[in-house]
Amino acid sequence: TDELFVIGNQFSGIERLVFAHEYGHALVDQHFALEAIGVYPECLTDTDRCLAITALIEGDATYLMYAWLDAYGTDEDALDILEAQYTPTDRVISSTNLPPLYLVRETQFRYEDGYNFVQYLIERGKWQIVDLAYGRFPATSEQILHPEKFQAGETAKPVETPDLQVVLGDDWRMLAFDTLGELGTEMILGYGANYLANVDPVTAKEAAKGWGGDNYQMYYKNTTNQKVLVGNWI
DSSP: OOOOOOOOSOOOHHHHHHHHHHHHHHHHHHHSOGGGTTOSSSOOSOHHHHHHHHHHHHHHHHHHHHHHHHHHOOHHHHHHHHHHTOOGGGGTOOOSSOOOHHHHHHHHIIIIIHHHHHHHHHHHHHHHHHHHHTTSOOOSHHHHHSHHHHHHTOOOOOOOOOOHHHHHOTTEEEEEEEOOHHHHHHHHHHSOSSGGGOOOHHHHHHHHTTOOOEEEEEEEETTTTEEEEEEEEO
């Protein structure tokens, strides 16, 4: 409906901080037709691109939120936020039963790595350069994690994809063809559902920095309920 609803009348500093965040989203949506980019309400292109764009959008709103706090927040607002140890990821991860590690990392990517990306741009060209990023969206999670690669226009390298249908036969069907990106590679290494198979987060992050490009294919055979997953990296 292009409307922003504020419900309630006993707001603390946290509610005002979140309002600043959401108001930032409303301004971006007003000026940059986000419904036309194939990301919202669902990802229509490769997942890594969608994650990169959402990191820009969430990083923008998070940066604006803290800029509001610095400029207009009262001492009482700051105390409310400090006492609650509030962070942007609390808006998404609020359960006492922690979600899987990879969901926590993906949320951190959108808000924290997104914030660092926007901060990098603002330090080099203020808000004007952030506006330009909405005209040339980041294409990979690598560009968010390493903003200098976004500035240099470094994109993913093409990866040769084998035709698995020829090998598997006609009774297999493709379920997915997608890109993991640097973030997805990092999460496979260090944030899998099987804790015992994970390397430590620092090693995962360092290893994933070598990412140049990737794709994966997922096939399924109805008669035997078998799955095949093949990944290709450069």
